[in-house]
Amino acid sequence: MTRWFLKLIISSMINGMKAVAKAGILCCAIALGSGFGVAQARAEPLSVREVAAGIFVHVGLHERADESNHGDIANLGFVVGDEAVAVIDTGNSPAIGRGLREAIRARTDLPIRYVINTHMHPDHVFGNAAFVEDRPVFVAHSNYRGALMARADGYQRRLEEDLGAEATAAAVMVPPGLTVETSGEVDLGGRVLDLKAWPTAHTNNDLTVFDRRTRTLLAGDLVFMERIPTVDGSALGWLRIMPELAAVEADRVVPGHGPAVAEWPQALDGERRYLTSLVGDIRAMQKEGGTIDRASREAAASERGAWRLFDDENPRNAVTAFAELEWE
Amino acid sequence: MYMLARRLTAVAAVLLLSGGVAFAQSSSDSSDKGDQERWDTVRNIYFPDRVIEDGSAFITLDAPYRAQDAALVPITVTAKVPADADWSIKTLNLVIDANPVPMAGKFRVFDEQQQKALSLSTRVRVNEYTLIHAVAETSDGRLLSTERYVKAAGGCSAPAMKDPQQAMARIGKMKLNLGQPVTLGQAVTAQVLISHPNHSGMQFDQISRTYVPPYFVRSIKVSYDGHPVLAVDTDISLSEDPSLHFSFTPKTAGALSVEMVDSKDQTYSASWPVTPQPAS
Numbered sequence: 001m002t003r004w005f006l007k008l009i010i011s012s013m014i015n016g017m018k019a020v021a022k023a024g025i026l027c028c029a030i031a032l033g034s035g036f037g038v039a040q041a042r043a044e045p046l047s048v049r050e051v052a053a054g055i056f057v058h059v060g061l062h063e064r065a066d067e068s069n070h071g072d073i074a075n076l077g078f079v080v081g082d083e084a085v086a087v088i089d090t091g092n093s094p095a096i097g098r099g100l101r102e103a104i105r106a107r108t109d110l111p112i113r114y115v116i117n118t119h120m121h122p123d124h125v126f127g128n129a130a131f132v133e134d135r136p137v138f139v140a141h142s143n144y145r146g147a148l149m150a151r152a153d154g155y156q157r158r159l160e161e162d163l164g165a166e167a168t169a170a171a172v173m174v175p176p177g178l179t180v181e182t183s184g185e186v187d188l189g190g191r192v193l194d195l196k197a198w199p200t201a202h203t204n205n206d207l208t209v210f211d212r213r214t215r216t217l218l219a220g221d222l223v224f225m226e227r228i229p230t231v232d233g234s235a236l237g238w239l240r241i242m243p244e245l246a247a248v249e250a251d252r253v254v255p256g257h258g259p260a261v262a263e264w265p266q267a268l269d270g271e272r273r274y275l276t277s278l279v280g281d282i283r284a285m286q287k288e289g290g291t292i293d294r295a296s297r298e299a300a301a302s303e304r305g306a307w308r309l310f311d312d313e314n315p316r317n318a319v320t321a322f323a324e325l326e327w328e
Numbered sequence: 329m330y331m332l333a334r335r336l337t338a339v340a341a342v343l344l345l346s347g348g349v350a351f352a353q354s355s356s357d358s359s360d361k362g363d364q365e366r367w368d369t370v371r372n373i374y375f376p377d378r379v380i381e382d383g384s385a386f387i388t389l390d391a392p393y394r395a396q397d398a399a400l401v402p403i404t405v406t407a408k409v410p411a412d413a414d415w416s417i418k419t420l421n422l423v424i425d426a427n428p429v430p431m432a433g434k435f436r437v438f439d440e441q442q443q444k445a446l447s448l449s450t451r452v453r454v455n456e457y458t459l460i461h462a463v464a465e466t467s468d469g470r471l472l473s474t475e476r477y478v479k480a481a482g483g484c485s486a487p488a489m490k491d492p493q494q495a496m497a498r499i500g501k502m503k504l505n506l507g508q509p510v511t512l513g514q515a516v517t518a519q520v521l522i523s524h525p526n527h528s529g530m531q532f533d534q535i536s537r538t539y540v541p542p543y544f545v546r547s548i549k550v551s552y553d554g555h556p557v558l559a560v561d562t563d564i565s566l567s568e569d570p571s572l573h574f575s576f577t578p579k580t581a582g583a584l585s586v587e588m589v590d591s592k593d594q595t596y597s598a599s600w601p602v603t604p605q606p607a608s
Contacts, residue, residue, distance in 0.1 A: 147487075149533065150487035150488075150531070150532075150533060151487055153485065153532060154482050154485070154486070157482075286505075289505060289507055289517070289519070291402065291449070291573075292400070292402050292451070293392070293402050293404075296392075296396050315396045316396045316397060318396075319396045319397045319400055320397065320489070323400060323489065323568075323569065324489075326503070326521055326569075326571075327498070327503070327521070327523065327569070
C-alpha cells in the first residue's frame with residue numbers, strides 16, 4: 001500500500017535561520033527524489049495584479065479545488081522591497097506555487113527572502129515546496145505547525161483525491177523558521193511588513209501582514225468576500241476580533257478570498273453579517289431545543305443569496321458553530 | 329508497519345478484521361457486498377450464534393447520508409413497539425461497522441415508556457464509509473436490527489476541535505437541556521452534554537510522532553429520583569464532548585442525575601432538580 005507520500009520535514013530545533021536552511025536543503029532533496037520532473041517543470045506564470053506600489057495579487061477562483069483548476073482557489077500575493085521579496089501564501093499545490101514564483105521572476109530578480117503563510121489551510125500552504133530552492137525563511141503563527149501537523153494525513157489524502165497523486169507528489173510541509181506569537185516584523189530592505197498573530201477566529205493560527213509603505217493589509221482568510229467564509233476555528237472568536245481587526249489603519253485590504261483588493265474596513269461587512277446571522281440563528285434554535293441536524297439545514301439561510309459556494313460550506317459551519325455554542 | 333503497529337495497540341483487537349475489509353470498500357457509493365460481509369464479521373463478534381431479525385418495521389435509524397463533519401455525525405434511533413405486543417425493548421446497540429471499535433454504544437433502557445417508544449440521539453465519529461446498525465434486544469430475548477449507510481471518513485483521526493488546555497479545564501462538566509413543559513407522567517426529552525475530549529487513540533500528532541492516547545467516556549448512567557433511566561456503555565466512537573438525547577417519564581418531583589466514568593476510571597457526576605407540573 002502506498003502511504004500518503006507524506007514528506008514531513010521536521011527538525012527538532014526549528015528556530016533560527018540555520019535550521020531553516022538545513023530543512024530547506026532536506027526538503028529539496030526529498031522532493032527531487034520522488035518527482036524530479038514535477039518539481040522542476042517550468043510553470044506558466046500566474047496572472048497577478050499590482051494593487052499598490054510593489055504589491056502583487058493573484059486572485060483565486062470561487063470553486064472547489066479540483067484537477068481542472070489545480071486548486072487555484074485562494075488569493076496569493078507578494079511584496080517587493082528594495083532588497084528582497086516576501087511571498088504571502090503559496091497556493092494549493094506545488095504547481096500553483098511554481099506559477100506564483102514565475103510571476104515573481106517575471107518582475108524582479110531580487111531574492112525571495114520570506115514566505116509567509118497566513119494560516120495552515122491547504123489552499124494557502126501546499127505551494128510552499130516551489131520556494132524551497134530559494135531558501136527563504138518560512139513565517140507563520142506560533143500555532144501553525146501544530147495545527148497543520150494534526151491535520152497532515154487528512155490534508156495529504158484530500159489533496160491527492162482533489163488534484164491527483166502526480167500533482168501533489170512534490171508537496172512538502174515545510175516547518176516555519178520564524179513563528180509569531182503576538183506580533184513581529186520582517187524587513188525587505190527599506191520596506192517593513194508588520195505581522196500580527198490573532199486569537200482563534202477563522203483558524204487558531206491566523207496571521208495578517210501589514211505593509212507600512214502603502215498601508216495595505218494582507219488579511220489572509222480573516223477576510224472573506226464573495227466566497228462563503230469557512231469556520232475552522234471559532235465563530236464567536238471571529239466576531240470577537242472584528243472590532244480590533246476593523247481598527248487596523250489600512251488604506252486597502254487584500255482578502256484571502258474575494259477580489260484582489262477592497263476598501264477597508266467595509267470589506268468586513270459581509271462576513272460580519274454572515275457570522276452574526278449564523279451565531280444568532282443557532283442560539284435561537286438551541287433555545288427551542290433544536291438539533292444540530294436542523295442547524296445544518298437552516299442556520300444562516302438568509303445569507304444563501306449573498307455567497308458563492310454557500311451550500312458547500314454553510315452546513316459544516318453550522319455544525320461547527322453549534323458544537324461551540326452549546327458550551328457558550 | 330511501525331505506524332500500523334502503533335495504531336493497533338491503540339484500539340481493540342476487533343479492528344484487525346473489520347479494518348482490513350473496510351479499506352477496500354472505502355470508495356463505494358453505497359452499501360454493497362463488501363459492506364454486508366463486514367457486517368457478518370462484526371455481528372459474529374458481538375452477537376455470536378444469534379439470529380438477528382429485520383427490525384425495520386419497528387426501528388428507525390436517522391443519520392445524514394453524507395455527514396458534514398465525520399467527527400460529529402448526529403444519529404437518532406427511534407423505535408415503536410406495537411401497542412398490543414407483549415414484548416418491549418431492553419437494550420439498544422449502536423454499531424458503526426467500519427469503525428476500529430464498531431460498538432459505539434450499548435444503551436440499556438429502564439424507563440417503561442421508553443421501552444415501548446424509544447428515542448435516543450447521540451453524535452459519533454465515523455472513520456470511513458460504512459453501514460451503521462441499530463440492534464435492539466427485546467424483553468423476550470430477540471434481536472431486531474435496522475441499518476443505514478453513511479458517507480463520512482476520517483472521523484476517528486480528526487484532530488480535536490478544542491485546544492487542549494480548554495479541553496482539560498472543562499473536563500467532566502455537564503449540561504442539561506430539558507424540554508418544556510415537564511409534566512407528571514408524561515415523557516419529556518432531555519439532552520445531557522458532557523465535556524470530555526473523548527480521544528479515540530487514532531488522532532496522530534505529527535510533531536511528537538505519536539498518537540494521542542485513547543482517553544474516552546466509558547459509561548454514562550442516568551437516573552431520576554433514584555431510579556435508573558438509561559445506562560450507556562460506550563467506547564471511542566462518541567464525538568468529542570459527548571451528547572445524549574433521551575426521554576424519561578417523571579412520576580414525581582426529583583433530581584435527574586448523571587454519573588460518567590472515563591477510561592482513566594475518573595468519575596464525574598451532576599444532578600439537576602426537576603419539578604414537573606401536574607397533568608391538566
